[in-house]
Amino acid sequence: MSLRIALLGLLSAVGPASGYDLAKKFDRSLNHVWQAGHTQIYPELVKMAADGLVDAGSEGARGRKTYTITPEGARQLHEWMLEHTPSVVVRNEVALQAFLLPLLDRDDAIAVVERIRAGLEARLATLQCQQAGAFGSYALKLGLAQLRTSIGWTEETLADLRRAAG
Amino acid sequence: MSLRIALLGLLSAVGPASGYDLAKKFDRSLNHVWQAGHTQIYPELVKMAADGLVDAGSEGARGRKTYTITPEGARQLHEWMLEHTPSVVVRNEVALQAFLLPLLDRDDAIAVVERIRAGLEARLATLQCQQAGAFGSYALKLGLAQLRTSIGWTEETLADLRRAAG
DNA sequence: ATGTACATGTAATGGGTTACATGATTCT
């Protein structure tokens, strides 16, 4: 369901676009929120056209198909935003390693947390470059805040590990 | 893969346990880190036994099967912790709604963010009750910090929305 | 006896990733 919503949202925000365009947008502006490759996007657009949420225009150069959101698509997007309580459920490999840290001896645990921190900082650098237009700015702020919080956690945890039996 | 790791981690932390036990542990101590129901856990334990990562003991009362981690299971768990760089990828419905907020008019946007805040606060209350033993305490700290950050974001965002064209 | 907690499973479906496959256009 959420893939549909993300696609409708992009079409609504940037206007008519091809599957190829949408895949790029996913990669560049939506990647900290949702991920989808072209292999997932193309078939989904076909289904959405069948369901009347988007219009597939006639083929352009190189077989390009430009999709446009329909009024029904816009309605369903709006309805989802207003009615759907987002699930707070998270599946997080970083948190899983955090959970399992006590299984390791001190030096291994430190190495693991250092690596986590490096990964988070790399991602923070990436996100900081990606300045959103008006669109996506709320989500970007949220993403940055969460990364900073996670990095803060790595620092506290490293201090804690180094304190214990230093 | 991560389901395997989570199961090995639990078996390593709490000792031999049945699928039923593990499903409860998932629900009670691991739910902010990873989720899995019994329908996913039971078949996975069978496969893990086939792969030599756990030993399935003989059946006890009520068909209960008690699984024990093997040395090979412990080795793979340790290896994963040390070698596997956790993916930082997130799929987050809250962030998706955040991304799409600019599609809504001011009052709808405020209602959406209020609902998000209520959901986050409910979850925070749940997590705060769930005090971890030594085990899981690092992950719990991380989870709490992230929830507080998200709640902070809802407050900033509400202030921002109310300021604009108040 | 009725309900609750214990305990295990299967099947259908949906969502997502990886690998495979093809062809057009543009740039150097």
Add this chain to the structure above:
DNA sequence: AGAATCATGTAACCCATTACATGTACAT
């Protein structure tokens, strides 16, 4: 001529959820 980018698709597989299905033990 060769490489990069544009552009679309399919198939196999893995992971996860929901619904279905069964039976035991214990407490009231």
